[in-house]
Amino acid sequence: MLLSRDFINYSEILSQLVNEENELNQDILAFCFNLFDSETFIKALSILESRNLFLYLFTPVPLLETNANQQETLLSSFYKNQNDSQYLKRIIIKENNEKDIVFVDLDSWYCGCEEHNRKYRDSMDDLSSLVEKKQELNTSQNKTMYFSQPPQEPEDFFAKIPASKQYDSSCKIMCPHLLAAAILLQSSMAVFQHFLTKKETCYIIKVESMDEWLRLQCNIVV
């Protein structure tokens, strides 16, 4: 179970996963091993290092002829403004046998894997049992069982749902795919660059055609 955000800033901790030498920080790795469910964290790290995570980015502006500096600028702009409507992203993770493909939607904290769906069903069962006990769901006490209000400063981006400006109860609904995607996109630019452009163990694929993008939404991998 994750600790309260009153005591810990997950984004801040995850942002230190990569040190100044662009290597994984072993002390932070050990800390995260205990901070998260250890098996989930190990699997998430494995996903990030196994060349099985693909970040599709819809960019209506042609980028084929852009140089490295412009590409870097684009990625930096995307990372900082990824919740803006101008940037559309879709995360696909291949399982080890490469036959199974999992789609991850960080903005709604959803993953298509069996583990996430099972945990989501379990959380709904918990909610149903609360209803059956006739507990008042609109009380602030019960709301915080599933969502928590963001802290004031500094801002924690981890597991944040942009539309609601709240955090998912990630202690209940967490899977390795969501954790891997969150480490990549909800920690720091340094971590993002480490896996995508420095180590290149994750891939970013730019989609410039709306037709291709729509096919991707129908689970047709381009």
Ligand SMILES: [Zn+2]
């Ligand atoms: Zn998953």
